[in-house]
Amino acid sequence: MKLSKKSEYGLRALLELTLADGTTTLQRHQIAERQRIPVEFLEQILLPLKRAGLLSSRRGMKGGYALIKRPEEITVGQVIRILDGPLAPISCVSKTAYQKCPDCPYANKAHCPVQQVMGPVRDAIADILDHHTLKDFAAGHRKGS
Amino acid sequence: MKLSKKSEYGLRALLELTLADGTTTLQRHQIAERQRIPVEFLEQILLPLKRAGLLSSRRGMKGGYALIKRPEEITVGQVIRILDGPLAPISCVSKTAYQKCPDCPYANKAHCPVQQVMGPVRDAIADILDHHTLKDFAAGHRKGS
DNA sequence: CAAAATCCGAGTGAGTTAATCAAGAATTTG
DNA sequence: CAAATTCTTGATTAACTCACTCGGATTTTG
Numbered sequence: 528m529k530l531s532k533k534s535e536y537g538l539r540a541l542l543e544l545t546l547a548d549g550t551t552t553l554q555r556h557q558i559a560e561r562q563r564i565p566v567e568f569l570e571q572i573l574l575p576l577k578r579a580g581l582l583s584s585r586r587g588m589k590g591g592y593a594l595i596k597r598p599e600e601i602t603v604g605q606v607i608r609i610l611d612g613p614l615a616p617i618s619c620v621s622k623t624a625y626q627k628c629p630d631c632p633y634a635n636k637a638h639c640p641v642q643q644v645m646g647p648v649r650d651a652i653a654d655i656l657d658h659h660t661l662k663d664f665a666a667g668h669r670k671g672s
Numbered sequence: 673m674k675l676s677k678k679s680e681y682g683l684r685a686l687l688e689l690t691l692a693d694g695t696t697t698l699q700r701h702q703i704a705e706r707q708r709i710p711v712e713f714l715e716q717i718l719l720p721l722k723r724a725g726l727l728s729s730r731r732g733m734k735g736g737y738a739l740i741k742r743p744e745e746i747t748v749g750q751v752i753r754i755l756d757g758p759l760a761p762i763s764c765v766s767k768t769a770y771q772k773c774p775d776c777p778y779a780n781k782a783h784c785p786v787q788q789v790m791g792p793v794r795d796a797i798a799d800i801l802d803h804h805t806l807k808d809f810a811a812g813h814r815k816g817s
Numbered sequence: 818c819a820a821a822a823t824c825c826g827a828g829t830g831a832g833t834t835a836a837t838c839a840a841g842a843a844t845t846t847g
Numbered sequence: 848c849a850a851a852t853t854c855t856t857g858a859t860t861a862a863c864t865c866a867c868t869c870g871g872a873t874t875t876t877g
Contacts, residue, residue: 528673528752528797530761532835535773535786542785554853563775568836574855586854587844603789607673616675628680630708640687641680643812644748644804651796652673659789667788677866699822713867719824731823732875 528616534607536564537572538664541606544582545598545665552591572610579609598665604656614656615649617641622649673761679752681709682717683809686751689727690743690810697736717755724754743810749801759801760794762786767794 539562547553555573559566573592576582581601584592594601604614608623615621619628620642633639684707692698700718704711718737722729726746729737739746749759753768760766764773765787778784 528675528756528759528761530673530790531833535762536835538786538789556853561777563777565836567838570854571836571856584854585844586842586852587846588852589845590843590853592854611673614673616673617680632706632708638812640809640812641683644683644801644809645675648797648800651800652793655793655796656789664785664789667783667785676864701822710867712869715823716825716867722824729823730875731821731873733821734876735822735874737823 530607531611532568533572534610536562536569537576537606537610538603540564540569540572541576541581541594541601541661542664544592544594545661548594548598552585552593554591558592575609576606579605581606581609594661598661601661602657603659603661603664604653607656614653615645616652617645620646620649622653675752676756677713678717679755681707681714682721682751682755683748685709685714685717686721686726686739686746686806687809689737689739690806693739693743697730697738699736703737720754721751724750726751726754743806746806747802748804748806748809749798752801759797760790761797762790765791765794767798 540558543558543561544553555566555569558564559569564572573582573584577584577592581594581596582592583595584590607614613621613624615624617628618624618626619631619636619639628641631639631641633642636642685703688703688706689698700711700714703709703718704714709717718727718729721727722737726739726741727737728740729735752759758766758769760769762773763769763771764776764781764784773786776784776786778787781787
């Protein structure tokens with residue numbers, strides 16, 4: 528039940544980009560400094576987010592990254608799925624990537640006790656993360672500083 | 673966000689013990705066979721559960737394991753905490769094992785965006801797992817077979 | 818005492834995580 | 848055009864975790 532550094536950094540990076548949204552693009556090292564993320568690691572986080580269509584990038588001297596979508600259109604769940612894969616705590620209750628447990632003795636899904644507990648857990652997690660957008664994320668932050 | 677094999681096996685093992693509750697004690701290999709768990713691995717799962725006071729054991733020829741508490745007194749959350757540690761997806765939102773993230777730039781807990789999202793996630797997970805007992809676990813199973 | 822069972826610590830191989838490095842391609846500035 | 852800056856991409860790595868595995872000690876029964 529753990530959130531990876533990758534996802535954590537990814538969310539914090541997107542937060543920085545949200546705060547700058549519309550005004551400027553941000554460069555790797557700016558994001559990295561502000562959020563204390565190792566630059567080279569950040570690099571490999573921004574790439575999949577770009578490929579997923581969340582942000583754009585420009586190379587060269589005045590390059591950098593910027594959000595493509597609006598903050599209220601990007602959910603935390605989306606980001607975590609891109610960086611870390613399915614939200615489900617066990618693959619047999621995943622909706623986006625269902626997979627039978629190889630050694631599970633319960634042929635019938637409905638009768639597997641693990642699924643009966645973990646199904647609702649998956650739904651609860653997804654429900655929160657898929658309804659929490661970058662906008663909310665940034666809002667909480669602004670209130671603080 | 674993943675449930676370990678250890679916890680999964682632990683829950684399945686406790687299910688077997690619940691089904692046998694009152695009638696007999698079960699031995700490692702019986703549990704292992706019925707739930708298709710490697711015996712030696714099962715061993716190191718049952719031990720901490722014993723130390724936590726969930727079950728008793730007897731050594732020697734007519735030995736085995738049995739539940740100490742009643743199934744409705746043991747929650748899934750408890751079991752997972754014993755075997756895998758805190759439920760929280762990130763230590764800074766854990767209630768049983770809070771720890772500041774070493775590199776988090778947000779001094780004030782209330783203003784950290786990560787905590788604002790993950791706090792509710794932790795609560796939702798704990799709420800489900802701490803209200804789901806072994807009795808429920810076994811009930812779903814019985815209905816099936 | 819011998820057989821059968823749990824107890825317990827240590828070890829191991831594969832895989833994942835969190836970075837790090839280096840070479841390359843695009844873009845802008847002078 | 849050349850140099851500087853920045854993103855792009857793939858490879859590599861060190862540390863750690865996961866899922867077992869093993870060997871030996873202890874306890875109980877027959």
